[in-house]
Amino acid sequence: MSNVDVLIGARIKGRRIALKISQTKLAEAVGVRFQQVQKYESGANRVSASRLLLIAETLGVPIAYFFQGLDSTTTSDDTPSSEGARSTTPMNALSDARVSEILALVETLPTEQQMAVLAFLRTLSKTSETETA
Known part of the structure; x- marks a missing residue:
């Protein structure tokens, strides 16, 4: 898993969640079983082109x-190339299902x-900063 x-x-x-489509309906539409959609969504299986x-x-x-959320400095083995390192923060945020939803x-x-x-x-973020300070 990368x-x-x-x-x-x-x-x-x-x-899928935003559109209120079940895993089963998505699976039927693309010709796989719902378990395969689960594996795609978790990143356990790669999705073919x-x-x-x-x-x-x-x-x-x-x-x-x-x-x-991806950039061109990622090589095929998912390691940053020597041309420049990339921050993993956006990747981590975008891989969170809540953020994606x-x-x-x-x-x-x-x-x-x-x-x-x-x-x-932005307002909510500022409010939480002042509460923790």
């Missing part, structure tokens, strides 16, 4: 959606509402 597989799985799960395309179509997103839900909102959610989260 960070990329975990990230893609979390993005699948977040989008053709299957990922079917998943993207089913979930109504471009295939690039699943790769948001939040992102998927926010993406369904009109731009004005997205901005309102962002303002709310």
